[in-house]
Amino acid sequence: MVGYELSGWQERYLVGYYWAIVTMITVGYGDITPKSNETKIFTIVIMIFSSGIFGYIMNKIALIF
Numbered sequence: 001m002v003g004y005e006l007s008g009w010q011e012r013y014l015v016g017y018y019w020a021i022v023t024m025i026t027v028g029y030g031d032i033t034p035k036s037n038e039t040k041i042f043t044i045v046i047m048i049f050s051s052g053i054f055g056y057i058m059n060k061i062a063l064i065f
Contacts, residue, residue, distance in 0.1 A: 013015065013035055014040055014041070017044065018040045018044055021044050022047070025048075025051050
């Protein structure tokens, strides 16, 4: 990770976790990225929550058909 060599292990772990979540959920990396640790945590929570809601809605639509 470029630019995180001198960071603490907590920040490096958070950045790695953020990268993994964005990649797995396939939201895309985009031009606007969170800069502080708080916004990274918030973004991770929102992405996981939104994926759960999307899956729930798709399940309900599939049950209708």
